[in-house]
Amino acid sequence: MSVDKDTVRRIARLARLSVPESRLEPMAGELNGIFQWVEMLGEVNVEGVPAMTSVVAQKLKWRADIVTDGGQADALLANAPEGADHFFVVPKVVE
């Protein structure tokens, strides 16, 4: 499988990452180098091998469904690039 310029443009869009037109071609080259290297995983027979889901033998913990924290709107908004009246401000999303 080989990654071309259009593929980079497509995955950059999926990743919500602007990659300048001039960087698409070099990036395709870099990604191809990496994907060619990981191709070696194809030589391993993984038939019947379970995918790892947890590296330590522990069940995911349950906790009581209760509120443990909250009422901190000011702290949450403190780092917002733009905020107003306890809201995050973004460009208009509905016409």
Added chain:
Amino acid sequence: MSDLVSMTLAEARDAVRAKKISSRELTGAFVAAIEQARPLNAYITETADRALAMADAADKRIAAGTPGALEGLPLAIKDLFCTKGVRTTAASRILGDFVPPYESTVTQNLWDAGAVMLGKTNLDEFAMGSSNETSAFGPVLNPWRAQDSNQNLVPGGSSGGSSAAVAADLCLAATGTDTGGSIRQPAAVTGRVGLKPTYGRCSRFGIVAFASSLDQAGPMTKTVRDAAILLTSMASVDPKDSASVDLAVPDCEKLLDGGIKGLRVGIPKEYRVEGAAAETDALWSKGADWLKAQGAEIVEVSLPHTKYALPTYYIVAPAEASSNLARYDGVRFGHRAKDVRDIIDLYEKSRGEGFGAEVQRRILIGTYVLSAGYYDAYYARAQKLRTLIKRDFDQAYEKCDVLLTPATPSPAFAVGAKTTDPLEMYLQDVFTVTVNLAGLPGITVPAGLTANGLPLGLQLIGKAFDEGVLLRAALALETAADFKHSPAKWWTA
């Protein structure tokens, strides 16, 4: 004053507790040393005022007879740990002037034990790198230089600011995080000790996430004893981290006693890789001899899937990273692009401007391997390989108690030497990355110098949650190696 900063954590603890020195004196000495060492670029943010205030508070607790385990001891914190009220950057432009409104569990544990924060150390952006050269705040210089050379070397990565700070006596010890080797590799190339605990030992809460199934915090110290002391305070069972394991944290310093008589030390033959320096191999054999001389039994073992570990890692880690880094969108915190057309444009431009080249590359790899049509071929297969890699270790541990391997393929390299080809940089982690994939504890210990005077380390890998045996073996290695070298302080001239 140089005596104060060159103390080990254990020595300083005992001196402060016995009131031979005050935390204020000790902290003041480090603040001065940090100011002089700015050319190394080890710290992104220095917090001298806060450090001195914390030291005064510590001195009061000592006077009152209520010292904590790390009372008054000045530490450096990798700038990946969120610290309440102190800017946290992950060495990325995208976090802008982010000031966390909360404290990471690991650092909270340290302050609860009485430790003093000297500042936040530099790192590869989002901990993605092995040389500290991807930082938006510039590279860190290794305090070590080759004999008769003025060439600047890298301090390893991603915890390169922490490794440089420990090696240059700019803190008693430091915190690091390790996703593929980011504690152990930088510690090894700066002649110091780096310990990655078992996955689940230290809480991930409040640590900027890179690859959640691999990330683990740990100590970077001058000695094995110091690593045991610091780990005891860093680790905890934390309800805020769902992967935190319900196992009581032992007093790791006590686990150091007992020696290694009868310990079975495995030598994995697959770790003899092409391209590793001859000195690396020679040191490895020497390390086995040292342990044998202290009563250990050396056993040859096999970890047949070792060569697949790095490519597996470069699917799993970017996949998790692309998901974790989706939160940086220019809306709730961090950098926000100006002059945008609409919300999508805001996301794309903010992220394009905020993330550096290596982080972008990994986001794209991760997005690709998780995308429709490629998921099974890449991500699902990598997760199966991870099972096989872990199984290798399970089988090896039927024959041995701990594994001995080289720490890095080579000593510290020159700044700029490996920045053109990403693959060449990735190979730095060839000996360390398997440990993360299998969730095991690993430690690197300084073991010798190359012919031109640069430090080389050896790595020990333990069984899950068996940090005791790991630390005992590390202490045995440290005792035999008797590594007493420190870099010349050329930066103060």
